[in-house]
Amino acid sequence: MTRLFQSAMSIQSFLQKQNWSFCFIGGIALQRWGEPRLTIDIDISLFTDFDDANYIHEILQHFESRISDPKAFAHENRILLIMNEGIGVDIALSGIPFEREMIERSSLFQFTEAITLITCSAEDLIVMKAFADRDKDWGDVSGIIMRQAGCLDWAYILEELKPLADVKENPDILDHLENLKNKYEM
Numbered sequence: 790m791t792r793l794f795q796s797a798m799s800i801q802s803f804l805q806k807q808n809w810s811f812c813f814i815g816g817i818a819l820q821r822w823g824e825p826r827l828t829i830d831i832d833i834s835l836f837t838d839f840d841d842a843n844y845i846h847e848i849l850q851h852f853e854s855r856i857s858d859p860k861a862f863a864h865e866n867r868i869l870l871i872m873n874e875g876i877g878v879d880i881a882l883s884g885i886p887f888e889r890e891m892i893e894r895s896s897l898f899q900f901t902e903a904i905t906l907i908t909c910s911a912e913d914l915i916v917m918k919a920f921a922d923r924d925k926d927w928g929d930v931s932g933i934i935m936r937q938a939g940c941l942d943w944a945y946i947l948e949e950l951k952p953l954a955d956v957k958e959n960p961d962i963l964d965h966l967e968n969l970k971n972k973y974e975m
Contacts, residue, residue: 814914943970
C-alpha cells in the first residue's frame with residue numbers, strides 16, 4: 790500500500806505544480822473514510838471544464854499511457870488511463886458542477902508521516918459510489934456509513950445524488966442508499 794501512496798504523492802506533486810484543481814477519489818479516498826480494502830490503482834478527478842486537450846497533452850508528456858490511443862479514448866470516455874511508477878492511474882476529466890464542488894470540498898489527509906493527499910469528502914465519495922451502482926460500490930458505501938455514522942451531511946448527499954440518479958433514470962439508487970442509511974446509522 791505504501792508504494793501506491795508514494796505514487797499518488799508524486800502525481801499530486803505534478804498536478805499541484807500545474808496549479809490544476811483535483812482530488813483523489815476511489816480506493817485512496819476509501820482508505821480515509823470507509824472500511825479499507827485492497828486497491829491496486831489510483832483514481833483522480835481532475836477538473837477540466839470540458840476543455841481537456843491541454844490537460845491531456847501535458848499529462849501524456851510526463852506519464853506513460855496504458856492504451857494505444859489515449860487522446861481519442863480520453864475525449865470519448867472522459868478518462869485518461871496512465872501509468873505511474875508501475876501503478877495504473879485513472880484520471881477522470883471532470884466538468885459537471887457536482888465534480889467542481891467535490892474538488893472544492895476536498896481536503897488534505899495524512900496517510901503516513903510522509904504522505905498527505907487531497908481526497909474527496911466522505912459525502913462526495915458516497916455520491917460517486919452510489920451513482921456507480923455496482924455491488925462492490927454498495928459495499929464501500931456501507932463501510933463509509935458505518936465508519937462515519939452520525940457525521941455525514943445527508944441533506945448534501947441526497948441533494949447531489951438525486952439529479953444524477955434522475956439522469957441515469959434509476960431512482961432505485963436513492964432507495965438503496967436510504968435503506969443502507971437506516972441500517973447503519975441507527
